[in-house]
Structures are given as structure tokens and as C-alpha cells.
Amino acid sequence: MKPLSSQPSSLLDIRKLSFSYDDLRVLRDVDLDVREGEIVTVVGANGAGKSTVLRNVSRLARPGAGSMTFQGKDLTPLEPHQVVALGIVQVPESRRIFPEMTVLENLRMGSYAPSVRKDRARNTERVFGLFPRLKERERQLGGTMSGGEQQMLAIARGLMANPKLLLLDEPSLGLSPLFVKVIFDIIAEINRQGTSILLVEQNVFQSLRIAHRAYVLETGRVVLTGSGKELLGNEHVKKAYLGI
Amino acid sequence: MVFLQSLLSGVLVGGTYALVGIGLTLIFGVMRVINFAHGDLLMIGMYLTFYLFTLSGIDPFLSIVIVIPLMFAFGAFLQRTFIHRVLNALPQNQILLTIGLGLIMSNTVMLVFTSDYKILSTSYSSGSVQLAGLSVSEPLLVSFVITAAITGALYWFLIKTDMGQAIRATAQDREAAQLMGVNVRRMGVIAFGLGAALAGTAGALISPTYYIFPQVGGAFTLKAFVVVVLGGMGSIIGATVGGVIIGAVESLSASYVSSGLKDLFVYVLFLLVLLLKPSGLLGKSRM
Amino acid sequence: MAGPILEIRNVSKFFGGLAANADVSFSMEEGMIMGLIGPNGAGKTTLFNCITGFYPPSRGDVLFRGQRINGLTPDRVCKLGMARTWQKVRPLAKMTVLDNVMVGALARTNSLSVAAELAMQQLRQVRMDHRADHLAGGLPIGERKRLEVARVLATQPQLLLLDEVMGGLNATESEEIIQLILDIKKRRITQMVIEHDMKAIMRISDRIVVLNSGEKLAEGLPGEIVSNKEVVTAYLGEAFE
């Protein structure tokens, strides 16, 4: 395990986050942080509470207990749209693109926040550079595209808001193994271009492969944390996720 | 000739139905609430127009400039005060709430202005113009032109502006819209305001050709449902087409069967669509 | 023993152009526990829905005790002796726990008192009898899961389909469910179990079917599945080749 020095460049800081849904305690005292320039991944089984972490950061899930700050600013009193204005953008699970909008319109919605509208043209060029396939289909309705293309669009749409921190919820869900690798390579590339990333995944190997640091979540608790490489070699990780 | 004549006037009347339906479908799309007080909003638009005309002499077609902002404000008020509190409630409770609001509106108007029928007669109320050999009621023609212009402006707003896109995004996926930075609560207020403004405008436009009385809304609420279900719940283009179809069906069955039974045809058509193609005749579309 | 209790022959289910299930075939012998696993979106719940009558399969056949049952409505399928639970529990919230289970029991009797007795039996089996008078909507998640099992057991099924009954439970609660499933097996009730907890599924299953992207990726004994290269790839990626 790395010593967690509290560097000044800490971007997202989550302390003792707990959350219940109905009577079910989904998260218990989760501590997690993302520093500038990092890819941090949260892995764990279905139902472990991974998505709930992201939904709390986006303020879609509320109320929860604990503290969350972004560049020192308290997130808990904010509405979802205010979180976006701070530069935290979530690409939700199962894509959730707008099915009856074209690719271009979806991208335009991505830059809805007033502060980023001026960069719309430049950002559109940028995401078309990352995903040439989207440029070919810019007039196609989102709902008529394949799962992989929708995932590209969802990520591209998220990038349209100039995120400082990109939250990715199960980007590999339902994609073919070949496509999964493509998506993860692009995520790494986005990070190289300067965006910090918090990634939630069931695909343990792929996400640990590209992550700087990782957290393992089991029934709402962080049970392991370390660098991606450390966890990749960890026996518990292998055992817990395939019963080997 | 009779066929073309009644088809034409049906289409012209249908324009107004479309306006009512678009408002209803907009509200449903953004909030998933069926507004049973929709016809009563139209009724209030009629009364506004009537009194603007009799008290200040403002022409009913001009009065929409005043009716639209007033009704928008009223709709926004209803949303902020009432509707927004039941967004997560059972659908039946949402329905009952809007039924209750409708009762309050129509009966308040009745208390204040009595249940007498009022007629707004202008110099052109019974005028007609010749169009390609067909005679067209003058107020109907004017109102259709205005309707078309408003509908066009609305399309432009929804497709071209950021706020219009945000409204459509909220309708397609409320949560995803929030993740784009859309304040969905504000979109609800705008959608209800727009819906009320459209219903009020329709009321203003038909006031020279209809009796004005407190209970007139009920029939329009039902008609708006028919229009919206026909076009597919939540589809604005659908509501436009649905409105025109309903106008035509009404007009044709009035001239070929009986004017008393024209509504019967509309409701039977409604039931058939509900049962056979509940997603509407057009299915999904961009708006 | 006469033939398999459940046979699935080339079942496909399309939504629009998307295949949620493609050409899935397998069969189950009486009394066994079949584990059904696969990543999110693999089509496990869709398959449950095709078997229990909630969706008609687009292609292929479902045979229960040799009788073709695709096209039957869910209530008919239940009467034939097949019952399912739901991934997201569906308690009849404003009814009591006992009443919930009685609704299940009434599938086999018209008498309320008989149904109440049957229901209490099932509640005792899942150790929920002390909750009989509580409203189902107010139960904690672990108890709601057990209530759901009691309710379907009350319909006296020969084949039970359990959809993630351990989802969202802590270790103790999961262990209780595992014991319950093993108890049910002792009563010779055949079970098909969707589960994400690999340790649990390997422990209880006699055989396992793995779905991926709607297709059957593998079928076999638990030991065979663990060492199956394709399965490992689908779950962890090519690193473990």
C-alpha cells in the first residue's frame, strides 16, 4: 500500500461516506480520494455499492452521510447541475444517451453548461479526433446505434463539458471483449490528455490495468486499496472475483 | 366538393387542437404527468381574451400577445406550487390533483363570471373568404395561420436553442439530463408554463368562434388526450399531426353522419388507437 | 427417472434488433440446482422471463416435463408448478407478511384457513414467522428476500427460479439464503439460481450455465467452469490466459 500523503493537488476527497437505500445500507464509511491527473478505479461485485459512490458524487443519490469535497468545495449541498458546473461529469451506467437525438445533438447537450458553450466547436473536433466513428455518424439518432457506439458517444458527450474529473460507471457493460479493450485504451488516452478519472468497473483486469490506484469495494466497504499493479497480483482479488 | 370543404375546415380547426395537444404532450414528456386541467387552462385563455376584448377593445387575435405571458406565468405558478410536489407520487394521485385543480379553475370562473354563455363577436366573426373555390371561415383561417406560426416557432425553439434541447433531453432521460448540467426542476416549470401558454393561446384563437362558458374546458381536455395518444404520448410532432387528424375526423363525420355524433367517432378512434397501437400512430420521433 | 424437468431448446429473444438471448439450449434434471451466471447484461433475467411466460421467446421452445409451455401466461406457468423470484424484490407492500405468502398459497387452495396454515409453514421455514403481522413494505432487505422465497414456495412449485436472491445482502444473510437453498434441494425441488457471488454459486450448483452477450458460453460442473478459459476471459480479461 502507498502511504496516502495529503498532497495539495487532491481533487476529490470523500470521507466516511455512508448511504442507505430503502433499508439497505449500500455504503459504509467509504474513504476515497482522486488526485489531479490520476485514474482511480473502484472494483467489486455487482451490488457492492460501486455505482452508488458515483451517484453520490453527482448528487443524484441523496442524502448520504459523510463529507465530499471537490478542490476544497463542499459537494453535499449541491444539486446535480451545480456539480457539473464545477467540472465533475458523470458518464452513467448503460450509457443513457438521448435516444431521439442525433449524435451531434447529444454532443451539444454535453456542452450545455453555460461556462463550456464557448468551447463547443473545439471540443466537438476533439472528441471526433478520439472517436472518428462518431464523426461518420454525426446525423444518426443515438438510439439506433450499437452498444459500443453508444458507449463512445456517452464518453464523448461527457468530454464536451471540459471535465476536470470524469466519472465513468461500468463503461465495459455489455460490450464485446474486443470493444472493451478499445474503450479502455481510449480512457487511458483521455487521462493522458489531462483529465482525471474515477472509474467504476466489474471488469477487474482491464480497469486495474490502466488505473494508477484502485479500491476494492465489498458490501459497501473498502476492503483493499493500492496501486493498480499491486491489486492485479493480489490473491484475494483473483479469488473473490472468480472463485478460483 | 363537400368532402374537400369539410376536410379543409376540419384541418383548420385541427390546428387549434394541435396547439392544445402539443402543450399537454410537452408537460407529459418532461414531467410524466397527465394534466387533466388542460382544457381549463384553455378556458381561462378564452375568458382572458373575452374580457380584453369587451373591456379594452383588444382584438382577440392580437390579445395572444398578452395571453401568452400571462398564461405562461400562471402555468409556472401551478407547477411550482402544486405539480412539482407530486412528481414522485402515484400516477393516480397526480391525475386526481390535476382534476382537482381543474375543478377549482372552472368553478372559480363560474363563481366570478356566472355560468352564462358568452359570445365574443367581432366584425369578422362570420366572415368568409374564397380559397380555390372553397369557402373558408375568416377567423378560422387567421387562427390557423397564427397556430402554424406558433408551432413553427416552438419547433425552432426546441431544436435550435440550448434550452429547447435541454427540455427535450429532460423528456428523453431525466437523469442523464441532470448529468449534463440541466436543472430539471426549472425545465419542469418552463414546460408547464409553455403548456399553459399554448392552451391559453388556443383558447384565445377559438374565442371568436366558440361559446365561452366555465365548463368548456372538459371537452377540450378529453380532445387533447385523444390528440396526444393518437400521436404518441410525449411526441410533439405526433400531437401536431394528431390534432389535424382529429379536426378532420370530426369535421367529416359531422358532415357525413351527424354533428352530434362527431365526438363519438373521435372517442371510438381514441379507444382503437389505445388498444391497437398504444405508442401512437407515428411511434417514436425526435420531438 | 422420466426425462428432464425443464428443457430449453434454441431459445432466442429479440428486442427490436437486439438479441437478449440467442440460441440458448440446456436441460435440467429433477432435483438439481443449476447455476446461471454471466456478466451484467448477459441475458440471464431475460431467459427467466422467457421460461416463466413473461416474454414469449422469439424463437425456440421451453419444455416443462416434456410439455411445450412457450406462449402460456405466467399464471398458467405457475399453476403448472414453476415459480420465480425477482431480482428487484417485489413485496406486496401494503399487505402483511403473512398475507403476502397466503397469496402464493391460494394458488393451490380456495380456503383462507388452509392458505394461512400453509403460509405459516413456509414462514417458519425461512424463519420469518415472527414477522407475520408486519407490513411487507417495511421490512429490511434481507427479510424481504426471504419473504419472496417463502411466497413462491407457498405456490408449491416443482421448479424454482431464483433471481439474485443474495444481491445486496451481507455475508451472514447470504449464508442464510445458501442454507435455505440447500434445504429446498432436500425437499426435491429443482432450482435454477442466478447469482453474482461466485463462491456461493460454485458451492451450491450441481451444474452451471454461463451466458455472455445473450449466448451460452459454457456449461458444465462447477470445477470445469472455473478452469474454462473462455469464462475466465469474459470475467477478468485476457490477463489470466
Added chain:
Amino acid sequence: MRLPLARGFALAPLLALGTGVVALVAFPLAVTNPYALHVMILLFLTVIQGESWNVLGGYTGQYSVGHAAYFGLGAYVTLMLLQFRQVPPWWGVWIAILLAVAVAIVIGSITFRLRGPYFVLASIAVAEIFRLIALNWTGFTNGAEGILLNEIPPLRIGGRTITDFVSKVPFYYAGLALAATTIAVNWGVQHSKLGYYFQAIREDQDAAHSLGISLPVYKNIALAISAFFTAWSGAFYGLYVGFIDPGTVLPVEVSVQFVLICIIGGIGTIAGPMVGALVLVPLSEALRANLLSDLLFKIGIVSEDTPTGAFLKDNLAHAHALIYGILVVLVILFMPDGVLGFAKKLFSGRRRQTPALPEVSSEKGSA
């Protein structure tokens, strides 16, 4: 609502029930004031309406806003048979009821395929179709003119005249008996397999379906029972008032009233419709008799001599629909479980109800 099984009766409520029944039976002997009887008859009618709707809307969760169809059918068929064919109402009413049930099953078989708001819309459309038929089939129904009853023939059994329907007393007892019957039917439903199945459908249609409940069969049974008594209440109304037209027995407002009675009291309970009737009838009668404006004058909020006062005096009598509207809005916003549910919450002082689910989901599983 918790469904108590027949686990033995407590003595006190049984005694109270007995006393109540005796008091109600004895009421016309002690009170001869026709207005008092009239209010009681209205109460009975409202209870019958509410309990009838309750079977379908309350227990089974199928929100029909089209019960005017069955109410109007019962009223129209009974009165048409009596007025145009001289069929005495104690025969005619059965024809009316059977017809209404038959129609209900046809309508149910078609519309029960729809769920939620679509079902509500379809139920309204069906009732409107009936209203339009009654309005336009002039030769058959007298159209907008309506049907004015001349007289009801006296009821004779074996040569003895039981009643001549001249006073309000026979209507009082008929109403009482009918109200008692609908209450008993609700009780019976609640304490039988039907009640369990109805409520299971209300709580979760898919879960109910998977537990062996045939949705179309049981929804139609609920509708048939509901339509049976609704038609009966329509016939009772028509005979009592002596005049019907499409605007009084078939409009959407009548359908809304059916729902209102239950929602105000508390749906899905036997007592709910009774409470609803006890709120609605006195309220609208008080308005009609100008009690409200008198009260305002007495308190001194408004003076009778001012224009406002005169306006209120003239108009508040017609404001019962307005009050209905305000009631609905208040009930939905502040006591969504009705007066009964609200009172229960108030007295028990604890919140057992789980709060409305927020728009969040926990981790989603496989599709």
C-alpha cells in the same frame, strides 16, 4: 392496509355496530322531517357509490374514472323500462344491472390490457361514448330532454301493498339496505380469496401474475362486482330523484365523484367511503343551504350588506364543485392516504410508511 383475518371478533365494536344499525333502522320512526330523511338518503347513495368503486379502484387498484357509464346505464335502463315499457322497477333494475355487468365485462376485457394512465384515459373515453349515445339517440333515450318519471307503481306482494313510494321513507330503507349490502360485499371481498388476489394485483401486477393470478379474470371479476352495485346505485338515484338526463347521470363529474368519495376517506378500506360520504354530503348540503355564507356573516368576516356579501350569498350555494376541487387538492397534497390514513398517522404518532422512493436505484443487475 392490514387485512385482518377472521380471527374472532371483539365484543365492543360488535355492540357499537348493533346499536348503529338499530339507530339507523329506527331513524325514520323518530324523525319525520323530510329534509333530514333526504340528507340521510343522499348519504346512503354516496356510501353505495363509494363502496362500489372501492372494489375496483380501492382493492384492485384499477383507477376507473368512467363509472358514470355504469351509473348512467343503471339509471337509464331502469327508468326507460318503467316510463316507456311500464316495467315495474323491482324487475327493471335487475335487467339494468345485468346489462351493466355484461357491458362491464366487454369493456373490461378490452381496457384491462392497458395499465396506469392509459387505463384511466380509456375509462373516461368509454363513459363519454355512453353519454354521447344517450344524448344523441333521441328516439330511444329522449336525448338531452332526459326522462321525467310520472310515478312509481306501488309495490304489492300477494295483493298486499308493501309501499306506494309516496314518502321518502321507502327510499330511506331501500338506501339503507343497499348501503348495508355494499358494505357487506366489501367485507366479504376483503375476507376471501378474491380480496387477497385483488390486493395483490393492486400492489404489483407482475408479482401477482407470477403467483398464479390471472390478471384479466380477476380484474374483470372486480369490475363486474363494482359495476353491479354502481348500476344499482344509478337505478336508485333515478327512481328517487325522478328525473335523469345525460348531464346529470353520465358526465365526467359523476365519475370523478365516485373516485372522490373514496380518496377523501381513504381508498381500499371499508370505512373509507363511509368517511368520504360523511365529509362530502354534509359539506355540499351546507353550501346549498347557504350555511357557509351565513357563518361568514355571523363571524363578521363579511357583512351581508356589502356587495361582496351579496355576491357570496348569491353564489356560494353553487360552489360545492369548487369545494370538491379544493378538497381533492388538499387531500392529495397533505393526506394522500385519505382522512382515515391521516387520522391513523396522527394518532399512532409513528411513521411506518416507507417514504416515497427517491429517484435513485441501487446497483442495477443484469438485463
